[in-house]
Amino acid sequence: MGIGFLVRAIYSMVLFSVALSYFSSLEEVTHQILLATVFGGAILGIGVGLVIHFGGCIDGTESVALVISKRTPLSVGQVVLLFNLVIYLAAGLIFGIDRALYSLLTYFITFKVIDFVSEGLDQEKAALIITEKGTDMADEIFKRLGRTVTKLKGKGLITGEKEVLYCVLTRIEVYELKKICQVMDQSSFITILEVSEIIGEHIKSNKRIRKNKKIEVS
Numbered sequence: 001m002g003i004g005f006l007v008r009a010i011y012s013m014v015l016f017s018v019a020l021s022y023f024s025s026l027e028e029v030t031h032q033i034l035l036a037t038v039f040g041g042a043i044l045g046i047g048v049g050l051v052i053h054f055g056g057c058i059d060g061t062e063s064v065a066l067v068i069s070k071r072t073p074l075s076v077g078q079v080v081l082l083f084n085l086v087i088y089l090a091a092g093l094i095f096g097i098d099r100a101l102y103s104l105l106t107y108f109i110t111f112k113v114i115d116f117v118s119e120g121l122d123q124e125k126a127a128l129i130i131t132e133k134g135t136d137m138a139d140e141i142f143k144r145l146g147r148t149v150t151k152l153k154g155k156g157l158i159t160g161e162k163e164v165l166y167c168v169l170t171r172i173e174v175y176e177l178k179k180i181c182q183v184m185d186q187s188s189f190i191t192i193l194e195v196s197e198i199i200g201e202h203i204k205s206n207k208r209i210r211k212n213k214k215i216e217v218s
Contacts, residue, residue, distance in 0.1 A: 126194075
């Protein structure tokens with residue numbers, strides 16, 4: 001996942017632990033189990049979703065979920081939910097079915113909110129990048145994200161000749177793409193588009209693509 005992910009993950013975990021210690025000392029807002037389940041799940045989902053949105057995580061389950069999500073059609077929230085289904089079904093056998101069902105309801109709400117916050121309404125995104133360093137930037141995108149790039153020639157009304165890069169990627173990778181563009185060409189112009197359907201395997205990296213590096217030129 002890269003050294004940047006490791007740094008953000010450590011920072012997120014430390015901040016989460018500090019915040020947890022602080023909030024645990026506050027007075028309970030409600031004693032109603034259903035209210036705690038619904039609003040606790042929503043708040044947890046917003047927090048975890050924001051962390052994932054900016055390229056971090058707060059526990060080992062999310063780290064594994066991010067890796068699995070990059071290699072399968074499952075979203076991060078769906079992977080986290082599957083892990084917790086196993087955990088709470090086991091807990092239900094020990095602590096009672098009622099508590100296990102409330103816990104499952106909490107994490108069902110959490111996983112829906114995580115996906116909404118971290119990925120938006122659609123997981124797939126398309127990026128159009130207008131830059132003067134198209135070839136170098138395309139190489140860096142492939143190196144760090146494993147995404148092939150279609151390179152087109154463009155001409156600005158005022159700025160003249162430009163290169164236009166078209167790349168399809170996941171919502172989680174948008175953050176890393178922005179960093180690449182900002183570092184390599186601060187004058188680059190980026191447009192992130194919603195993608196309603198992907199036909200083929202372009203959206204997911206695979207070993208065959210990585211071994212056979214190819215930047216399409218139109």
